[in-house]
Amino acid sequence: MTPGSGLQAGLKNRHLSMIAIGGVIGAGLFVGSSSGIATAGPGILLSYALVGTLVVLVMRMLGEMSAANPTSGSFSAHADRALGRWAGFSIGWLYWFFWVVVLAVEATAGAKILEGWVPAVPQWGWALIVMVVLTATNLVSVGSYGEFEFWFAGIKVVAIGAFIVVGLLAVFGVLPGVDAEKASFGNLTSHGGFLPHGPGAILTGVLLVVFSFMGSEIATLAAGESEDPQKAVTKSTNSIIWRIGVFYLGSILVVVSLLPWDDKSIAKDGSYVAALNSLGIAHAGEIMNFIVLTSVLSCLNSGLYTASRMAFSLGERGDAPKAFARVNSRGVPMTAILASVVFGFVAVFFNYLSPDKIFLFLVNSSGAVALFVWLVICFSQLRMRKILQREAPEKLIVKMWLYPYLTWATAALIVFVLGYMLTDTKHDGRETVLLSLLVAAIVLVIAVVKERMRAGRPAPAAEAPADKVSVG
Numbered sequence: 001m002t003p004g005s006g007l008q009a010g011l012k013n014r015h016l017s018m019i020a021i022g023g024v025i026g027a028g029l030f031v032g033s034s035s036g037i038a039t040a041g042p043g044i045l046l047s048y049a050l051v052g053t054l055v056v057l058v059m060r061m062l063g064e065m066s067a068a069n070p071t072s073g074s075f076s077a078h079a080d081r082a083l084g085r086w087a088g089f090s091i092g093w094l095y096w097f098f099w100v101v102v103l104a105v106e107a108t109a110g111a112k113i114l115e116g117w118v119p120a121v122p123q124w125g126w127a128l129i130v131m132v133v134l135t136a137t138n139l140v141s142v143g144s145y146g147e148f149e150f151w152f153a154g155i156k157v158v159a160i161g162a163f164i165v166v167g168l169l170a171v172f173g174v175l176p177g178v179d180a181e182k183a184s185f186g187n188l189t190s191h192g193g194f195l196p197h198g199p200g201a202i203l204t205g206v207l208l209v210v211f212s213f214m215g216s217e218i219a220t221l222a223a224g225e226s227e228d229p230q231k232a233v234t235k236s237t238n239s240i241i242w243r244i245g246v247f248y249l250g251s252i253l254v255v256v257s258l259l260p261w262d263d264k265s266i267a268k269d270g271s272y273v274a275a276l277n278s279l280g281i282a283h284a285g286e287i288m289n290f291i292v293l294t295s296v297l298s299c300l301n302s303g304l305y306t307a308s309r310m311a312f313s314l315g316e317r318g319d320a321p322k323a324f325a326r327v328n329s330r331g332v333p334m335t336a337i338l339a340s341v342v343f344g345f346v347a348v349f350f351n352y353l354s355p356d357k358i359f360l361f362l363v364n365s366s367g368a369v370a371l372f373v374w375l376v377i378c379f380s381q382l383r384m385r386k387i388l389q390r391e392a393p394e395k396l397i398v399k400m401w402l403y404p405y406l407t408w409a410t411a412a413l414i415v416f417v418l419g420y421m422l423t424d425t426k427h428d429g430r431e432t433v434l435l436s437l438l439v440a441a442i443v444l445v446i447a448v449v450k451e452r453m454r455a456g457r458p459a460p461a462a463e464a465p466a467d468k469v470s471v472g
Contacts, residue, residue, distance in 0.1 A: 007333070012146065016236065018157070019146070019302070022153025025160065028211060029212050040197060045253060051210050062220055067233040073317070086444065087447075099340070103307070107130050108348065135304065188256060207421055215302065219233070308337040312325055368436035381403075382407055385404070418433055
């Protein structure tokens with residue numbers, strides 16, 4: 001059970017392990033990689049490596065704070081204590097906003113696949129069915145969420161693992177019964193070289209792939225509902241390097257080795273489908289559609305869980321309605337789940353009502369939130385390390401490497417990426433950052449006003465000393 005809350009320790013170690021692994025494999029890896037390959041060529045590997053390194057460093061910082069203080073609010077609760085109530089409030093609500101928009105994006109993506117299989121049910125009908133089923137799963141118990149995610153993530157992991165093995169066998173020319181004429185590591189340097197569009201394309205590639213990494217932090221939120229939170233956080237933090245190395249870099253390396261980066265089928269069919277087709281594997285498109293659907297459902301499942309737990313944590317800290325912090329007899333925060341899914345449904349509705357205006361605004365205005373979250377984690381860790389060293393050094397089980405220099409370097413890289421996005425008009429980078437900054441500014445103003453109103457209210461005599469106790 002999370003200390004001081006009514007959440008139940010319903011997640012088993014196998015759930016946490018698979019949530020941690022599956023969290024880094026988003027549907028964006030399958031769907032979005034083709035545009036990255038077209039933009040940077042084989043050099044997209046450097047883009048993935050750069051973002052992967054960034055994520056590893058940020059997750060190390062988050063792991064340090066979460067192992068010392070496991071909580072369902074994760075980085076929002078840490079920011080609350082390290083930087084102030086305004087920071088915890090702002091980043092918590094921005095993160096919640098990000099995931100409820102993701103719910104709509106993923107529900108729509110899943111509905112398109114399902115409509116292709118069963119056209120008798122309209123797309124909006126499938127979106128509704130998917131949302132209702134996964135809402136029910138989350139409402140039953142945290143254990144049922146964990147069980148669903150265990151199998152969803154398991155399918156993703158097995159699929160990518162099999163893809164990498166089969167692909168490498170083809171590249172080395174030892175895959176029986178397959179004549180992969182184009183497969184060769186020579187594809188990495190032929191067709192214009194490793195960087196056919198120049199070194200600048202690496203940074204453009206970063207902009208296209210950075211958002212597919214969002215979800216790595218889910219394990220630290222879920223750890224609060226596990227039997228041994230510290231062990232769960234430590235394990236997921238220590239394993240993130242190989243997870244990103246295998247699933248992202250490994251699978252993309254296979255794609256750009258099996259086919260030349262400028263092969264038209266990559267843009268037409270998608271990178272993974274094109275790679276499977278090049279091996280002559282029957283029904284490659286349908287196989288990949290099934291895997292993408294599994295990833296979409298996994299993302300939906302985790303998105304609803306993550307948004308509701310962040311809403312729960314905000315309610316617990318007085319930054320959201322108190323009803324959000326109430327749990328039922330099974331330890332499930334029903335109000336927080338229903339509030340999150342209602343906004344998800346509203347966003348789905350806007351996707352059908354106004355896809356080019358309202359929904360596009362929602363998507364773009366939440367697009368840079370991942371980078372904002374990572375930046376806040378950096379600054380929170382800088383302050384929290386000092387607090388922990390002073391108050392409870394024995395809790396520093398996981399430590400950030402080369403503190404504080406590597407933390408500052410990571411923060412500088414994130415700021416640089418945001419700045420570079422402002423120069424990008426071709427892939428909507430500038431619009432995404434500006435709209436996300438607008439939403440962040442609105443939330444920040446609300447946070448500051450709320451803080452001043454709270455400070456202006458005289459506390460009851462018996463509670464006055466409590467104001468001096470740091471939240472955490």
